[in-house]
Amino acid sequence: MLDKSHRHIACENCKSRDNSLFASFCGSDVNILNSTKSCAFYKKSQPLFVENSVPRGVYCINEGKVKIFGRGEEGKEQIIHLAAAGEIVGFRAMFSGETYKVSATTLEESNICFIAKNDFLDLVDSNPNLRNGIMKELSIELAERATFITNMAQKSVRERLASSLVILNDIYSGEMINLSREDLANFVGTATETLIRLLKDFKEEELIRTHARRIEILNKEGLLKVAGA
Amino acid sequence: MLDKSHRHIACENCKSRDNSLFASFCGSDVNILNSTKSCAFYKKSQPLFVENSVPRGVYCINEGKVKIFGRGEEGKEQIIHLAAAGEIVGFRAMFSGETYKVSATTLEESNICFIAKNDFLDLVDSNPNLRNGIMKELSIELAERATFITNMAQKSVRERLASSLVILNDIYSGEMINLSREDLANFVGTATETLIRLLKDFKEEELIRTHARRIEILNKEGLLKVAGA
DNA sequence: CGAGCGATTGAAAAGACTCAACCACCGTGG
DNA sequence: CCACGGTGGTTGAGTCTTTTCAATCGCTCG
Numbered sequence: 001m002l003d004k005s006h007r008h009i010a011c012e013n014c015k016s017r018d019n020s021l022f023a024s025f026c027g028s029d030v031n032i033l034n035s036t037k038s039c040a041f042y043k044k045s046q047p048l049f050v051e052n053s054v055p056r057g058v059y060c061i062n063e064g065k066v067k068i069f070g071r072g073e074e075g076k077e078q079i080i081h082l083a084a085a086g087e088i089v090g091f092r093a094m095f096s097g098e099t100y101k102v103s104a105t106t107l108e109e110s111n112i113c114f115i116a117k118n119d120f121l122d123l124v125d126s127n128p129n130l131r132n133g134i135m136k137e138l139s140i141e142l143a144e145r146a147t148f149i150t151n152m153a154q155k156s157v158r159e160r161l162a163s164s165l166v167i168l169n170d171i172y173s174g175e176m177i178n179l180s181r182e183d184l185a186n187f188v189g190t191a192t193e194t195l196i197r198l199l200k201d202f203k204e205e206e207l208i209r210t211h212a213r214r215i216e217i218l219n220k221e222g223l224l225k226v227a228g229a
Numbered sequence: 230m231l232d233k234s235h236r237h238i239a240c241e242n243c244k245s246r247d248n249s250l251f252a253s254f255c256g257s258d259v260n261i262l263n264s265t266k267s268c269a270f271y272k273k274s275q276p277l278f279v280e281n282s283v284p285r286g287v288y289c290i291n292e293g294k295v296k297i298f299g300r301g302e303e304g305k306e307q308i309i310h311l312a313a314a315g316e317i318v319g320f321r322a323m324f325s326g327e328t329y330k331v332s333a334t335t336l337e338e339s340n341i342c343f344i345a346k347n348d349f350l351d352l353v354d355s356n357p358n359l360r361n362g363i364m365k366e367l368s369i370e371l372a373e374r375a376t377f378i379t380n381m382a383q384k385s386v387r388e389r390l391a392s393s394l395v396i397l398n399d400i401y402s403g404e405m406i407n408l409s410r411e412d413l414a415n416f417v418g419t420a421t422e423t424l425i426r427l428l429k430d431f432k433e434e435e436l437i438r439t440h441a442r443r444i445e446i447l448n449k450e451g452l453l454k455v456a457g458a
Numbered sequence: 459c460g461a462g463c464g465a466t467t468g469a470a471a472a473g474a475c476t477c478a479a480c481c482a483c484c485g486t487g488g
Numbered sequence: 489c490c491a492c493g494g495t496g497g498t499t500g501a502g503t504c505t506t507t508t509c510a511a512t513c514g515c516t517c518g
Binding site: 409411426 | 467
């Protein structure tokens, strides 16, 4: 499935670009992008960047999935976002002038391209479409995080899990959700044991089915109903 | 203290502008700003905008404080951010192309200026400094919300309250924290009763003192220690 | 001075976490 | 091919935090 070499992937042929921030790029822009970026194959559980380090550029996911997470006092991860193919990861830090406040690690084997900070900022400077796309993206994520905070503060773990499963179902479009129980717990914001017990409940209620670690959604409507209250 | 009329406040004399996103403005920019904006006096608990409505412009706080909050399923507020003098409120929605996902309401009597969407976007277009400031601000807030989420997911209410009191102490720079117990609870993300019980604990531990509803911080270091674990 | 809302307290119940043990799968090496 | 070790998944029991509901208190504003 994945090309495990470090071979260059041409941006002009990159399917993932179609629904990315670079979707508006055409002609010369794509060529610039293509010649400045570098490609890399990442194994599962490899970090793209870690908290508190200095941002050097952005990461463009050609194939694969990446978790973005912060860490609490005892080092426990809290997953803030799961990024899939087409997403650009780490661009917030390009503008903040700060070190990373979160870490990014692959969840599965991935092909990911890298664009150095200066090259990226040049593209942003010279490309109003890209710039507007980024401002829009930043704004939308800000709103998403507001509801994330509200959910975290007000919903029960059961409700959050139901909601998370629906979200993950979209991210894993079609395929079954394939996350470790720990990662899933760190996304929902709960203890692994609590998560497992609730998954069992959902199985008994025939909302989901599990195939080893993978989770199949049987009743999305039902899950939304659980998430709703 | 506050000028309760709707009299125009000149941007060039606005003290609050110094530490705002408009701080870089000079000469002609300030004049444009000054002539396009309108000023208004807001009483306590007046909404600037509400969730799901269409954004019409941005709000620039000359004096006063504003809470930004989302609502959970049963309508319970979750305060996402408290904005004080100098802050510009509602500019995320200028770029997202969506309706507001949060609401904004004054916490006290406030003087607030309004800049219509098109005027604001024109300023952003023509002013790279402002634009960069906004991108930076969006990025920083995004990072702040990531830690907000992590705290919400992993810290106990006691820890969150301690942390919140320190944050509020900064926002109310010097003055005592003056929030209803309900608002404070909605900021911390807990029930009002729980909040009150914990405040009592903190009083017994001589970390804080209360004067009617107002809260005086006695031992900031101690609070940070409580928040830390 | 009284009404009413916000603040406070109490008691009971529920939700979630922790700790400890056990199971199951998987890859390794003998 | 199978025993072994290790990691990740699962279960149970007990505890603690936090919520909920109900009742009372006490400012503050007419």
